Amino acid sequence: MSHVGGTPVLREPAHQVSPQAIGFWTVSAVIGDGLLVLGALVAWLVVPGAPGWVGIVVLLLAVVAVAHVVLMPRIRFRVHRWEVTDTAVHTREGWIGRQTRIAPISRVQTVDSRQGALQRMFGLASITVTTASAAGPITVDCLDADTARHVVARLTAITATTEDDAT
Amino acid sequence: MIPAPGSPGEGWSRLSPRKLLLDPVKAIGQAIVPVVVALIGISQSDTRFWPFVFPLVVIAPLLFGALPWLTTHYRLTDSQIQVRSGVLNKTTSTAPLDRVRSVDLEASLLHRVLGLQKVQVGTGVDDDRITLDALRLADAQALRTTLLRRREAEQPASAPVLPAEDGTAAPVAPVPAPALLARIDWSWLRFAPFSLARLVLLAGAVGVVAQFGDDLPIWNEETATSAWEWVTQFAVAMVALVLAVGGLVLWLVVSVAGYVVQWWGFRLVREHGSLHLSSGLFTTRSITVEEAKVRGVELVDPLLMRLVGGAELSTLATGVEDGVTQVLPPCPRDVAIGVGESVLDQPGPLTEPLVEHGPKAHRRAWFRQLGNAVDVTVVVAVAWWFLDFSWLWVLGVGVAALLLAAAAGEASYRHFGHALHERHLVAGSGTLARVRTVLETDGIIGWVVSQSWWQRRIGLADLTATTAAGAERVLVRDVRLDVAVALADRATPGLLTDFLEPV
Secondary structure (H helix, E strand, O other): OOOOOOOOOEOOOOEEOOOHHHHHHHHHHHHHHHHHHHHHHHHHHHOOOOOOHHHHHHHHHHHHHHHHHHHHHHHHHHHOEEEEOOOEEEEEEOOOOEEEEEEEHHHEEEEEEEOOHHHHHOOEEEEEEEEOOOOOOEEEEEEEHHHHHHHHHHHHHHHHHOOOOOO | OOOOOOOOOOOOEEOOOOHHHHHHHHHHHHHHHHHHHHHHHHHHHOOOOHHHHHHHHHHHHHHHHHHHHHHOEEEEOOOEEEEEEOOOOOEEEEEEHHHOOEEEEEEOHHHHHOOEEEEEEEOOOOOOEEEEEEEEHHHHHHHHHHHHHHHHHHOOOOOOOOEOOOOOEOOOOOOOOOEEEEEOOHHHHHHHHHOHHHHHHHHHHHHHHHHHHOOOHHHOHHHHHHHHHHHHHOOHHHHHHHHHHHHHHHHHHHHHHHHHHHHOOOEEEEEOOEEEEEEOOOOEEEEEEEHHHEEEEEEEEOHHHHHOOEEEEEEEEOOOOOOEEEOOOOEEHHHHHHHHHHHHOOOOOOOOOOEOOHHHHHHHHHHHHHHHHHHHHHHHHHHHHHOOOOHHHHHHHHHHHHHHHHHHHHHHHHHOEEEEEOOEEEEEEOOOOEEEEEEEHHHEEEEEEEEOHHHHHHOEEEEEEEEOOOOOEEEEEEEEHHHHHHHHHHHOOOOOHHHEOOO
């Protein structure tokens, strides 16, 4: 990010997500991409009279899938960061694009944590913080489960002290 | 109000007894087709059942009409409005008076004939409203005034209780006289044909006519062929002209009639700390939005209306069913801006020029639209590959799409822009229509800075202010990243401080 004059620059949030996340994202991507490539392959083999160039498309698809499985989790691990201060929640996510979200804690309405079956195998959990805006939910994916519990407890404690209806 | 005998406890009132007329008429209206069909069926088969059927047809609606009236009670306590209803399952809805955000009155033609009003009380939770259908006009208005005034009294900050001259405190805060913000001006009718919202309605009507068209005598084969000969004898162009003129006249009639029906007697009034809108020729609507819940306004100049200098204005509010409430009919831009400024309590945000987003954003606006044009052309080209039509079509569509895209890209860039005007964030958007959204910075409850891969290459970002009001987001598109961060930082002082790099 470049400085222009004295304009402020947003720094990245303080904490990374759990390193276990790389494994989790890899396994999810292998499952998803594997099904897709397999489906394409089967379709090519089963449909009678499919021209030869469809095979090349399937091959390309497989190459892209492998690249996705290898690169996506690593890039994503470098991009995903989060931070909770006494006044705000700040996250960054994405792998091709980037999304930075900031919400003041005084406007937080609910704090949820979620753990899917696959996430449980890797000891991970996700937190979602919602505000009164449909555009505003902030998700921190793939914290390790203990950290997630602590963060939820802390956020709940802070939001319990704010009183207005947060709109 | 009628103190009903046998009502459950103190202070409960029933709805207006005229509801006993309203509901049966409504029920008959809804059941008229099956009932008539049944009656015809019976009268054709056998007349013996008449003595049984006829009373049933009359009594059933009366009974069903009477039930809600018999079982529905409401009352106003010191702190709550309560409504009890239901025959077997009694439900009681309550709303704390200090949570009452809006009181809307509505009356269909039937309501108005009977002098009734339907009252809907909104409590700030999006879809939870208390409905009283129906009260006598005077009762409804008294209830509305009471509810809104009570709420105002609960907020001493906005309406201080002045100590009276003789030493006793005034019991109720002084209510400022209602201020008229706008009323219908029939010269605004000239904007009606330029507002395309009703085109959908017209299309529906045309569909209905087309359905009946099969039954009309002109479409038997003989007349059709002779008509066709006539058409070929005279010029086809003539027919096209007649159709065009006919469509235009039909459009004029429908749009003007629709405007009159919807906006008859339109008044926008500010009273008891609320904006109060009433209008309608047949069904009268009366919408009340608490001003403390209004977080901003949106000014829209639709493409056609801009040709004649018209605009539309909506308020962005929280805790209302649909956060965007249109508070003005299509009207001159000056009027919309004037009303908008008095709603915002500040001149400027609606008129001041916006900060442009620069040449890179300009290029992206073009590319986005050109991308659409390429998509369309590719689809047509693929169709040309498989089907058999002249390649000139592909060329024609391609050129037309490119020209349109260029125009749309240029227009959408000109509508881009942002500004921070004291307490208001202003964002310009829209491709064909020009949209200016003004949001109170107090209403911003978070930020999203979003960058696609392309945007990161050229240092642009989409900045979204999230809010509980209106469409729940305000988007500033394709702004330089550092400008976006600076804008967010200035709009919500302190929120970003912890996350900024030391300069």
